[in-house]
Amino acid sequence: METGIWPLYYDSFSLGVSPDRLVIDPENEGAVVATYEAKCPVSGKLMNPPHPEYLLQVQAQIHAAGVEEGYLHVWTPEKSSYYRVTRDDLLWATVIKVAERFVVHHLRRDVPPPAAKDLSKEDDALLRSDIVNLLGATTTMISI
């Protein structure tokens, strides 16, 4: 099912989430049971595992739609890869903490974040490493 923006509002910032589709259960009054996100790389190359950026997007969709899982479909004209991503509330709490810092400490205060080469020196470096590890643990390649 096609859909629009599913908002998430937190204490100090808001997140707009647009899943490409919602997976519904026709036998349960059309209840939303999962989210679906398609990635169609212009390069035509599949990547395994998927990039953390894509997995973050799916976690956001899972939380916005209030479901337990989401599907990520990396599509090329020749072949596809499919992944099942499971909800992880601990991971999400860490994501929100780091995202909030970006919005509050940088966007709102007009303070540019440090350049990429200096990221490892930041307080968030350990959290980022945790996030990447946890994202990997939530993702399973599936065949359809």
Added chain:
Amino acid sequence: MERGPSKDIEHYKSLKQGSEEWLQARKDFDLTASELGPALGLGRFHTRLQLYRAKKKKASSPTKKEGKGAQKAFEYGRVHEADAAQEFQ
């Protein structure tokens, strides 16, 4: 401080992705899910600094278009997303 929705949530959910109204409504939020990666320093194509500059630029010049490369990738994804979804079903 709790920040409430500026518009009705059902209105947001009803917007057609890719439409002008959807593109405008995305600006109601501090971040979109596709910006989470760069915002956390985990972007595939953009750094946090690039995202920061892009958002500041958009705020001061709301009609500013994306770069050609980003537009091409967005358009390719938009065109083929329906193919992908059909294959998934």
